[in-house]
Amino acid sequence: MLYREAGQFKTSYSADQAIFSIAQDRWFVMIVLLLGFVGVPLVANQYLYTEVFIPVLILSIAAIGLNILTGYCGQVSLGTGGFMAVGAYAAYNLALRIPDMNFILVFALSGVVAMLVGVLFGLPSLRIKGFYLAVATLAAQFFLEWAFARVKWFTNYAPSGSVAVGKIELFGFAIDTPDRKYLFVLALVVVMALAAKNMVRGRLGRSWMAMRDMDIAAEIIGIRPLNAKLSAFAVSSFYIGVAGALWGFLRLGSWEPLAFDINRSFQVLFMIIIGGLGSILGSFLGAAFIILVPIFLNQLPHLLGIPLSTAAVSHIEFMVFGAMIVFFLIVEPNGFARLWAIAKEKLRLWPFPY
Amino acid sequence: MRASAGQGVAAGDIVLSVEDVSLGFGGVQALTGVSFDIRNGEIRAIIGPNGAGKTSMLNVINGFYHPQSGRITFKGKTRSKMRPYEAARGGIARTFQNVALFKGMTALDNIMAGRTLKMHRGVLWQILRVGPALAEEVEHRLKVEEIIDFLEIAHIRKIPVGRLPYGLQKRVELGRALAMEPNLLLLDEPMAGMNLEEKEDMSRFIIDVNNHFGTTIALIEHDMGVVMDLSDRVVVLDYGRKIADGTPDDVKRDQKVIDAYLGVGH
Numbered sequence: 200m201l202y203r204e205a206g207q208f209k210t211s212y213s214a215d216q217a218i219f220s221i222a223q224d225r226w227f228v229m230i231v232l233l234l235g236f237v238g239v240p241l242v243a244n245q246y247l248y249t250e251v252f253i254p255v256l257i258l259s260i261a262a263i264g265l266n267i268l269t270g271y272c273g274q275v276s277l278g279t280g281g282f283m284a285v286g287a288y289a290a291y292n293l294a295l296r297i298p299d300m301n302f303i304l305v306f307a308l309s310g311v312v313a314m315l316v317g318v319l320f321g322l323p324s325l326r327i328k329g330f331y332l333a334v335a336t337l338a339a340q341f342f343l344e345w346a347f348a349r350v351k352w353f354t355n356y357a358p359s360g361s362v363a364v365g366k367i368e369l370f371g372f373a374i375d376t377p378d379r380k381y382l383f384v385l386a387l388v389v390v391m392a393l394a395a396k397n398m399v400r401g402r403l404g405r406s407w408m409a410m411r412d413m414d415i416a417a418e419i420i421g422i423r424p425l426n427a428k429l430s431a432f433a434v435s436s437f438y439i440g441v442a443g444a445l446w447g448f449l450r451l452g453s454w455e456p457l458a459f460d461i462n463r464s465f466q467v468l469f470m471i472i473i474g475g476l477g478s479i480l481g482s483f484l485g486a487a488f489i490i491l492v493p494i495f496l497n498q499l500p501h502l503l504g505i506p507l508s509t510a511a512v513s514h515i516e517f518m519v520f521g522a523m524i525v526f527f528l529i530v531e532p533n534g535f536a537r538l539w540a541i542a543k544e545k546l547r548l549w550p551f552p553y
Numbered sequence: 554m555r556a557s558a559g560q561g562v563a564a565g566d567i568v569l570s571v572e573d574v575s576l577g578f579g580g581v582q583a584l585t586g587v588s589f590d591i592r593n594g595e596i597r598a599i600i601g602p603n604g605a606g607k608t609s610m611l612n613v614i615n616g617f618y619h620p621q622s623g624r625i626t627f628k629g630k631t632r633s634k635m636r637p638y639e640a641a642r643g644g645i646a647r648t649f650q651n652v653a654l655f656k657g658m659t660a661l662d663n664i665m666a667g668r669t670l671k672m673h674r675g676v677l678w679q680i681l682r683v684g685p686a687l688a689e690e691v692e693h694r695l696k697v698e699e700i701i702d703f704l705e706i707a708h709i710r711k712i713p714v715g716r717l718p719y720g721l722q723k724r725v726e727l728g729r730a731l732a733m734e735p736n737l738l739l740l741d742e743p744m745a746g747m748n749l750e751e752k753e754d755m756s757r758f759i760i761d762v763n764n765h766f767g768t769t770i771a772l773i774e775h776d777m778g779v780v781m782d783l784s785d786r787v788v789v790l791d792y793g794r795k796i797a798d799g800t801p802d803d804v805k806r807d808q809k810v811i812d813a814y815l816g817v818g819h
Contacts, residue, residue, distance in 0.1 A: 419647055
């Protein structure tokens with residue numbers, strides 16, 4: 200009843216091609232945006248900002264980036280952590296060496312640096328596919344980790360190897376409190392998600408998906424594998440680089456290379472698998488799931504009043520979390536995005552059987 | 554859709570010629586000294602028993618395989634090595650024997666993908682998706698909708714092609730090739746695995762494409778009835794060699810062709 204599209208006639212192809220071509224979807228997105236920009240700041244506290252909202256949003260950007268590469272273009276990558284590190288260290292060095300640079304520019308340029316590195320490490324994809332490419336990107340991960348740990352210039356010769364960032368200012372506004380950081384990240388996420396959605400539903404996205412589904416057929420309709428694959432690596436690495444810079448500056452504040460190790464790569468990869476490969480919405484759902492469920496599991500024994508040691512809780516957390524991932528993959532291999540689509544499909548008819 | 558005839562080549566002129574092409578893989582000789590030509594606006598059939606080298610021939614024409622010797626002249630340009638996307642740019646489209654669609658994409662997106670070469674807006678425009686980029690998207694959507702109407706697949710345009718029955722997938726694949734507005738359309742067994750009704754539909758589409766758009770067509774087919782009815786000229790391959798070339802009636806009476814099909818010792 201609520202989600203009925205009868206009576207909504209599309210009279211032009213541009214209306215039919217709109218992102219949210221159904222009025223209810225538009226309302227839903229409006230409400231979510233309103234909640235995000237107004238609702239959350241009214242109720243959230245410091246803990247919610249720093250442990251929930253900011254991490255989920257930043258990693259959503261990384262997940263969108265990886266999803267463009269793996270979900271849309273079909274190139275498996277295990278180098279996400281490394282590319283995030285490139286973004287983070289690029290932002291650190293830009294802010295350090297070019298004082299008073301606008302932070303929007305800092306983050307954008309660190310994305311560009313990650314993009315260049317990503318294209319470089321994407322070159323093997325022109326020759327190798329699947330598992331072999333995954334191994335090649337794994338090499339990128341280890342190489343980048345090694346470079347940031349060993350090449351002292353990147354960390355400005357800090358003796359401990361860890362770097363710390365200073366104040367972040369934007370047009371005279373200091374982005375220092377959690378709520379300001381949150382709003383800044385949220386605004387970036389909205390812009391970047393919209394840009395990603397536009398790319399994947401246009402010519403570029405079609406050429407990525409064509410390359411993913413049937414590379415031979417893509418070539419005979421005139422899509423150059425070089426352009427399609429490297430553009431996917433470029434866009435993907437840009438998103439991941441920006442996410443890395445944001446993670447360093449707004450989530451961590453100070454970090455060492457370990458913050459962007461192989462576990463980070465797997466974390467983002469799980470996000471897009473659980474959320475849904477080839478779906479922008481899925482990137483958000485996956486990021487939320489991977490961040491929120493461990494927090495929830497960690498708090499659960501306490502909430503239920505079960506006395507357990509911290510160590511036991513964290514062990515159980517790992518086990519239950521792993522089991523949940525396996526369970527979801529068996530029940531819905533296409534991820535949350537697919538569940539969401541099925542739910543909408545059902546809702547169109549509800550409450551009638553057909 | 555514009556008629557593709559008359560791009561520097563008048564009707565009846567030779568649009569593609571294959572001269573003395575040989576192709577081998579290791580010890581296997583797939584094609585030996587094959588020569589034939591395709592005239593503008595005709596339907597040219599390539600037939601032959603299994604393993605005769607028909608698909609290899611198509612693969613050579615659109616650049617998947619590079620022949621060891623021989624020349625291919627397309628629209629007056631002779632070439633040695635060419636990648637498939639360059640063939641596409643030159644105006645050669647094709648379909649595959651075992652449907653090669655983009656399974657995760659809708660029928661509409663598959664056919665839209667066929668127009669990739671015609672779309673030129675840069676990445677930044679696509680990100681913004683306003684003004685020229687949106688206009689371009691809508692303009693090409695109009696063309697694609699014409700093809701969708703022509704192939705009578707309007708009802709399935711928003712369904713991922715992986716879920717479509719085989720006959721419709723073949724039709725979507727033809728649509729994707731047509732979206733490129735090719736000069737030369739290569740069809741590799743367009744009717745394989747179809748029932749009689751689907752074959753009749755597909756034959757009608759092929760004739761319509763040839764008549765209305767003037768597209769030159771080269772097709773491989775096993776159903777002799779279809780081949781004889783559709784094609785203007787037929788070339789017959791056997792064991793990688795050309796054994797006959799001519800009108801359907803000539804070819805039907807050719808003793809070598811009869812031997813090849815009935816299996817007289819070579």
